[in-house]
Amino acid sequence: MNTDTLVSIRDLHKHFDISGGWLDQLRFTGGRFARRKTLVQAVNGVSFDIMEGETVSVVGESGCGKSTLARTVMRLYPPQAGEVHYRGRRIDHLSREQFKPYRTRMQMIFQDPYASLNPRMRVRQILEEPIRFHRPKTSGSEVLDRVAEIMQQVGVDPEWRERYPHEFSGGQRQRISIARALAVDPEFIVADEPIAALDVSIQAQILNLMMDLQEKRRLTYLFISHDLSVVAHISNRVAVMYLGTLCELAAIDALFDRPRHPYTQALLSAIPRLGAKGFQHQRLTGDVPTPIDLPSGCVFHGRCPHANDRCAREVPTLRPQGQETLVACHGVAEGRLPD
Amino acid sequence: MDRQPLLSVRDLEIRFRMRHGDLTAVNRVSFDLARGDRLGIVGESGAGKSVTGFGILNLVSKPGYIAGGRLLFEGRELTALPEEDLRQIRGNRISMIFQDPMMTLNPVLTIGTQMVETILAHRAISRAEATAIALDRIRKVAIPSPQKRLQQYPHEFSGGMRQRIVIAIALLNSPALIIADEPTTALDVTIQADILELLLGLCQSEKMGLILITHDLAVVSQVAERIAVMYAGTIVEIGPTAQVAGNPQHPYTRGLLGALPQRVPRGGRLNQIPGMMPTLTRVPEGCPFSNRCTLCEEVCRRRVPPLEPKAAGCLAACHLLD
Numbered sequence A: 001m002n003t004d005t006l007v008s009i010r011d012l013h014k015h016f017d018i019s020g021g022w023l024d025q026l027r028f029t030g031g032r033f034a035r036r037k038t039l040v041q042a043v044n045g046v047s048f049d050i051m052e053g054e055t056v057s058v059v060g061e062s063g064c065g066k067s068t069l070a071r072t073v074m075r076l077y078p079p080q081a082g083e084v085h086y087r088g089r090r091i092d093h094l095s096r097e098q099f100k101p102y103r104t105r106m107q108m109i110f111q112d113p114y115a116s117l118n119p120r121m122r123v124r125q126i127l128e129e130p131i132r133f134h135r136p137k138t139s140g141s142e143v144l145d146r147v148a149e150i151m152q153q154v155g156v157d158p159e160w161r162e163r164y165p166h167e168f169s170g171g172q173r174q175r176i177s178i179a180r181a182l183a184v185d186p187e188f189i190v191a192d193e194p195i196a197a198l199d200v201s202i203q204a205q206i207l208n209l210m211m212d213l214q215e216k217r218r219l220t221y222l223f224i225s226h227d228l229s230v231v232a233h234i235s236n237r238v239a240v241m242y243l244g245t246l247c248e249l250a251a252i253d254a255l256f257d258r259p260r261h262p263y264t265q266a267l268l269s270a271i272p273r274l275g276a277k278g279f280q281h282q283r284l285t286g287d288v289p290t291p292i293d294l295p296s297g298c299v300f301h302g303r304c305p306h307a308n309d310r311c312a313r314e315v316p317t318l319r320p321q322g323q324e325t326l327v328a329c330h331g332v333a334e335g336r337l338p339d
Numbered sequence B: 001m002d003r004q005p006l007l008s009v010r011d012l013e014i015r016f017r018m019r020h021g022d023l024t025a026v027n028r029v030s031f032d033l034a035r036g037d038r039l040g041i042v043g044e045s046g047a048g049k050s051v052t053g054f055g056i057l058n059l060v061s062k063p064g065y066i067a068g069g070r071l072l073f074e075g076r077e078l079t080a081l082p083e084e085d086l087r088q089i090r091g092n093r094i095s096m097i098f099q100d101p102m103m104t105l106n107p108v109l110t111i112g113t114q115m116v117e118t119i120l121a122h123r124a125i126s127r128a129e130a131t132a133i134a135l136d137r138i139r140k141v142a143i144p145s146p147q148k149r150l151q152q153y154p155h156e157f158s159g160g161m162r163q164r165i166v167i168a169i170a171l172l173n174s175p176a177l178i179i180a181d182e183p184t185t186a187l188d189v190t191i192q193a194d195i196l197e198l199l200l201g202l203c204q205s206e207k208m209g210l211i212l213i214t215h216d217l218a219v220v221s222q223v224a225e226r227i228a229v230m231y232a233g234t235i236v237e238i239g240p241t242a243q244v245a246g247n248p249q250h251p252y253t254r255g256l257l258g259a260l261p262q263r264v265p266r267g268g269r270l271n272q273i274p275g276m277m278p279t280l281t282r283v284p285e286g287c288p289f290s291n292r293c294t295l296c297e298e299v300c301r302r303r304v305p306p307l308e309p310k311a312a313g314c315l316a317a318c319h320l321l322d
């Protein structure tokens, strides 16, 4: 594999202000009124690089910030702080116009193929739109050829180009949204839970399609999923998130053979296993805290079986462990975790 | 099986009355469940799992109706029972757990009130006795500080805790059978494992039967002793878990298993079952799987294959297996 960095995510922070109007923010404390903001700290200081041609997956439980990270990288949300670089050029602060050339290179696929396809447009129109927008000089017949070609590539019969999204099954609709992403010949695709809404046999079709397309077109994927068996299957590297921070980033074999971070260990142990009798997973105590009141120190310390005073005080940073793993854990860094 | 089963479902047929004629959502489904036995029902979306689950409680709502078959539970024929008797059985002898805990929980009542009312609806005991039972069940589902928790409202609990409470409510009247329809589908994996382990442990310690409905073969393989695979309204295969999840007979079950990433080397292409499950208006003649089956022969398109004994204790509905 070529190891050129395609995307570089640097200390990215994304917070949502959910305080509502001015009046909602008023609090009466210490004998006087004060305005207080309520912030959801969805992503807090996430950094990693994505190499050309690889698949990096982001895993973690619901609400840990996977989608927010994906959307911030895609510039659908402006970050609070931090930078995103594409082929060495910073892109997070570009104007709409300056960013336009990158729009064709970076595309996103969403979980819900119902919501992401316009129900009033025919498949042909859905696929023509991005081509015409990004390549205005393309002739009418070329556009039609291109539409037929990408429909073919994703396995939807081009004869069906005049149909509407509701006339297709969930799996076919997801193929069409993949086709739409491919229409402008991107290099980098962010896929946010692209198969979560599909049945197993249809999931297999979409995963195979994504793997084939990656081979043929040398695509780079940022793949968001909560399904760890799927992630184990298609990724080169995995980023494990908990409560808006990265706890471990590792090559796929390293991660599954030897998870280092206590949260990764608990998460992997809980994957349902075909043919396993009963349960041997690591039980975590307590509930996941809200990203409105982030814990001090390590965000996992309230549930971690190895937490000590330092964990409650000091935020652990990502440090290399072995060749292919980065871990943010004091216990691991101090070498006091059992193997 | 030597003893009389707890539940015996025979040729259950459930239809929906639609404008252009009836739809058959559950087509001649038959199985037995022994006392304390755990059966998993798996299948893709729309296969008829939930309708079967509701059907067992004789709870199919309009425009659906039970068009045929028998439901023998603890020696009583449920299809012939008056509504009042059915109500006594539901929530008393059979409890149901859903994917969304709020199907069971009332948002404006405290957990304690809901639990006590549920007990009093079925039993002539005092409020104090009912509260004691409620406390006992909350302890059984391992919720810390049960006294305090009983006074709280559903929104004060996390999703996983809410599902624990739903399980506690299901246990209130010591039922003989729990029907759980995707009880952990909305939960994160770590919480899913906790809840499934809890459910499994309770079924064993309380000797309760369980019907676990889910789309996830791995999940059901960890909990159930037997697995039934549904496709387009019918059971295509049923047998011991090790067999169905390890060495299935029916081409559909084999296809499903091959589509799971766990079973294929990393990065390899997954098995694809061509096409998709037909909508109920378009189920093919003969074998319902015939239009997607790579082994399909002429007989498959002509005759419906019966669910018959095949290898190693499995029943499968396929003409081409001996």
Ligand SMILES: Nc1ncnc2c1ncn2[C@@H]1O[C@H](COP(=O)(O)OP(=O)(O)OP(=O)(O)O)[C@@H](O)[C@H]1O
Pocket: B016, B023, B025, B043, B044, B045, B046, B047, B048, B049, B050, B051, B052, B062, B063, B064, B215, B280
């Ligand atoms: N009220 C209804 N009216 C008409 N058809 C219905 C109704 N309820 C269910 N069906 C149909 O019955 C079939 C079986 O539905 P069921 O809900 O049992 O599927 P399922 O296997 O539980 O799927 P899922 O995994 O999506 O929950 C489906 O084709 C469904 O569309």
Ligand SMILES: Nc1ncnc2c1ncn2[C@@H]1O[C@H](COP(=O)(O)OP(=O)(O)O)[C@@H](O)[C@H]1O
Pocket: A016, A017, A018, A040, A041, A042, A060, A061, A062, A063, A064, A065, A066, A067, A068, A069, A291
């Ligand atoms: N538009 C938004 N406004 C306010 N809060 C949001 C918004 N989007 C996400 N959040 C919150 O940010 C956190 C991370 O969410 P998300 O990135 O969607 O998680 P995931 O994709 O990992 O499930 C959650 O607490 C979520 O409720």
Ligand code: SF4
Pocket: A261, A262, A263, A298, A299, A300, A301, A302, A304, A305, A306, A307, A308, A311, A316, A328, A329, A330, A331, A332
């Ligand atoms: S830093 Fe401390 S609390 Fe956090 S995961 Fe490591 S040992 Fe546990």
Ligand SMILES: [Mg+2]
Pocket: A066, A067, A068, A193
């Ligand atoms: Mg998400």
Ligand SMILES: [Mg+2]
Pocket: B049, B050, B051, B181
């Ligand atoms: Mg269902």
